[in-house]
Amino acid sequence: MRKHWGRFAVSTMVVAGLLIAGCSSNAGNKNGNEAGNSEGAVVQAEGFPIVEQPIKLKMFTRIAPVNGPFKDMPVFQDYEKMSNVQVEFIEAPTDGFAEKKNLLFASNELPDALFRSGLSPLEAVRYGSAGQLIPLEELIDQYAPNLKALMDEYPEIRPGITSPEGHIYAIPGIVTLNAARTDKKWINKAWLDKLGLPEPETTEDLYNVLVAFRDQDPNGNGKADELPMTARPGLAIVLAMGGSFGLDTQLGYNINLVNDKVEIWMGSEKNKEMLMYLNKLYKEKLLDQEIFSHKEAQFLAKQGTGNTGLFFDQTNNNFLSIQDQYTGVAPFTGPHGDKIQSQGGPVPRDFGAFAITSVNKYPEATMRWIDYFYSDEGSTLLRFGREGEHYELRDGIPYYTEDFLKDITNQAKITPYAGGGAPHIISEKVASFINPPQVQEAQEKLDPYMPEVRYAAPMFDEQTAQQVNVLRNDIDKYYEEQSTKFIVGALSFDKWEEFQSTLKKMKLDELQKIYQEAYDKMEK
Incomplete structure (x- = not known):
């Protein structure tokens, strides 16, 4: 059962603790609302500035192709004035970012922090155990x-990290x-x-609708050029x-949780039935024939x-x-009554x-600073940047101004959230751009079929993580290879038992056991 504690009460308790810490470490503090810092800088327990005297930090970050320099973004310019924390960003492009990040740790030439760093669980454990990252x-x-x-x-956040x-x-x-964690099912x-x-x-019903889309000329141009159904490249379908x-x-991962038991379903009869359904759609040209060859940009273009x-x-x-x-x-309700928003x-x-x-x-x-x-x-x-210049508030919700949205590329220049992976919260109050009314209505149709908790990938110790990587590789x-062949018809479903047997030989049961142990620890 999820605990919905009031944030005000929690924040008050935390701040109260900080006040005590501030009094004990800075007994002569005039307002009793400061806490000591490892280098002697006085950290305000709440409010701004964070520190009375400016401090400087270096942060390594990924910069997406659409972004402008972080130093030109209003969020960091304005926040420096608010906080008295001056941040110098060491920017690395998305292409080659992982290599540059690994080189930092290998050379031990570390920044003060990593922002939008995309650390994997294995990297976090490895560099934390080595003392290069500190416990938080x-x-x-x-x-x-x-x-x-x-x-x-x-x-679910704490065990996931x-x-x-x-x-x-x-x-x-x-x-x-x-709505920011799901793909909606958009139909014409x-x-x-x-x-x-x-x-x-x-x-x-879906099959019959797709047949009608294919055969009954819904776009009215007299040509059989409609694309009944598509999806992102690969096995996103x-x-x-x-x-x-x-x-x-x-x-x-490809896991069902049934009465607290982990079931990896890749070799299951349910998966076979799904792949047979997708094979039927593909064979009858109801499913995009380019689904395993088109690129992300092409998929996005097909939407428009x-x-x-x-x-x-x-x-x-x-x-x-x-x-x-x-x-x-x-x-869509399946042949056995299943109706889950699995993605x-x-x-x-x-x-x-x-x-x-x-x-x-x-x-x-x-x-x-990051909190x-x-x-x-x-x-x-x-x-959203600066109120009035980049956005306006309507009923307490920020919306980009019409002038600002005249050139959508402006957005990526003012915010590091464009490009993904920024450390922040995406709540209903800050998501007007990605959660307009049409999207809200689409999400409402998914909500009843979403699990109460979507568990994140577990964190393994380095030895177990290496074992998982070897098995999963x-x-x-x-x-992926065999499922693609099943869908496009290059592999007969007469080979299903052979497929199951090969998964067993690859130690799928051992992988399932590892995930079960990790889940059991998360639930303690």
């Missing part, structure tokens, strides 16, 4: 009331808004209306349709043509000019978004 759990308790309140309200030895070496981007309502068809409710066959995605019947995406940004043509639909990320969605290194002289101030972005106020600054590659 006590800093969170004392200097991060916003983050701590979120961790109390959503209990805690190492086996009990330390938190990196904090995630947190997404409390369901204009085509349904023209053909006199209701929204499909079952997989059989499996995640999109798996819930209709009782297949969930828990612990960051208005000539696609059904696709899956988080928001409506890619078809805004024709948004009235589409509507979101609920998951979706956990609340701690972007693991390893921020970490503090051992060379940092101001860890307390650094934690207070601001886990509040709606701080996230608004990070995502072979298993995942084999599953």
Whole structure:
């Protein structure tokens, strides 16, 4: 059962603790509202500035192709004035970012912190155990009331970021808004209306609708050029349709949780039935024939043509000019009554978004600095920039101004959230751009079929993580290759038992046991 504790009460308790700490370490403090810092800088327990005298920090970060320099972003310019914390960003492009990040640790030429760092669980454990990243759990308790309140309200966050030895070496981007963690099921309502068809409710309904899209010329041009259904490249279609066959995605993998038992479903009969259904769609050209060859950009472009019947995406940004043509639909009920929204990320969605290194002289101030972005106020600054110049408030919700949106590329220049993976909170109050009314309505159709908790991938110790990597490298590659062949008809389902046998030989049972042990620890 999720605990919905009041954030005010939690924040008050945290601040009260800070006040005590401040009094004990700074007895002569005039206002009793300060705490000591490892280098003697006085850290304010609440409010701004964070420190009375300016301090400087170096942060390594990933810069996406669409971004401008971080130093030119209003969030960091304005926040420096508010906080008295001057941040010099060491920017590394997305291409080659992982290599540059690894080189930092290998050479031990560390920055003070890593921002939008995309640390993997294995990297967090490895560099934390080596002493290059510092444990953050006590800093969170004392200097991060916003983050701590979120961790109390959503209990799945803490086990998702805690190492086996009990330390938190990196904090995630947190997404409390369901709509920012799912791909909606967008169907061409204009085509349904023209053909006199209701929204499909079952997989059989869907099949019949797709046949009509293919054969009955819903775009009215006299040509058989409609694309009935598409999805992101590769096996994204499996995640999109798996819930209709009782297949969930828990612990960051192809896992169902049944009475607290981990079941990896890749060799199951339910998976076979789903792949047979997708094979039928592909064989009859109801499913995009380019689904295993097109690129992400091509998939996004297909959304905006208005000539696609059904696709899956988080928001409506890619078809805004024709948004009235589409509507979101609920998951389709499968042949055995299954109806799950299986695709979706956990609340701690972007693991390893921020970490503090051992060379940092101001860890307390650094934690207070990042904690601001886990509040709606701080996230608004990070995502929307300056009120009046970039956004306006309507009923307390920030919206980009019409002038600012005349050139959408402006957005990526003012905020590090464009490009993904920034350490902050995405809540209902800061998501107007990705959660407009049409998206909200689409999400409402998914909400009843989402699990109460979507568990994040567990953190393993380094030895276990290496074992998981070895097992999954072979298993995942084999599953992807064979599933693709099953869908396109290059491999007969007469080979299913051979497929199951090979998965067993690859030690799928051993992998399942490891995930079971990890889940058991998370639930303690």
